[in-house]
Amino acid sequence: MRLSVFHPQQVEPQLLIDLxxxxASAWPELQLTDLALNSLIAQKSPSLYVAMFNERHIAAALLSIEGNTANLxxxxxxxxxxxxxxxxYLLTQLELIAKAQGATTIATTLxxxxxxxxGFLVAMGYQEQHGKWCKTL
Incomplete structure (x- = not known):
């Protein structure tokens, strides 16, 4: 099966399990409850995007667009x-999504x-500017 990136439109049991x-290693347990994850999936901004392979979600990120800047x-x-x-692949697809929605820059704060x-961001063409990692789209 092909790797795909999408914004989930509905909550499915497998999505909750995979999220x-x-x-698990990045968030406290309080943010990993079904209620918290349902809220995350339903929110409009930032929007949750997931990468899926072989019917399993294997990566995720939040993306919001404010003016000409996409925030990751x-x-x-x-x-x-x-x-x-x-x-x-996930980052490349998010950059394309952001550009299609009118963003000219994508940024993230670590x-x-x-x-x-x-190091990954540098390899993907990002530069540090005033504490943020940015890339022109």
Whole structure:
């Protein structure tokens, strides 16, 4: 099956199970309850996007667009599927989605726990500017 990226329109049991696995190492348990994840899926901004392969969600990120800038947050690839191109594909697709919605720049801010992600961002063409990692679309 082909890797795909999409914004889930409805809550499915497998999506909840997979989101708990994706964010298990990044979020506290309080944010991984079914109620919290249902709320996350339903919210309009930022919107949740997931990468799916073989009927399993293996990566996720939040994307919001404010004016000409797309803001990326909570970008996470499930531990078991890292270093296989999933993150690169997800980020590339999110950039295309942001550009199609009128964004000219995409940016993300990394917290201390996410600092190893900066090497990935550099490889994807991002530059640090005033504490944010940005890329012109």
């Amino acid at each position: 708990k696995k994706i964010y 947050s909570q970008f996470t690839v499930r531990d078991l599927t890292r270093r296989r191109g999933v993150g690169k 917290n201390e726990q996410e600092q190893p992600f900066s």
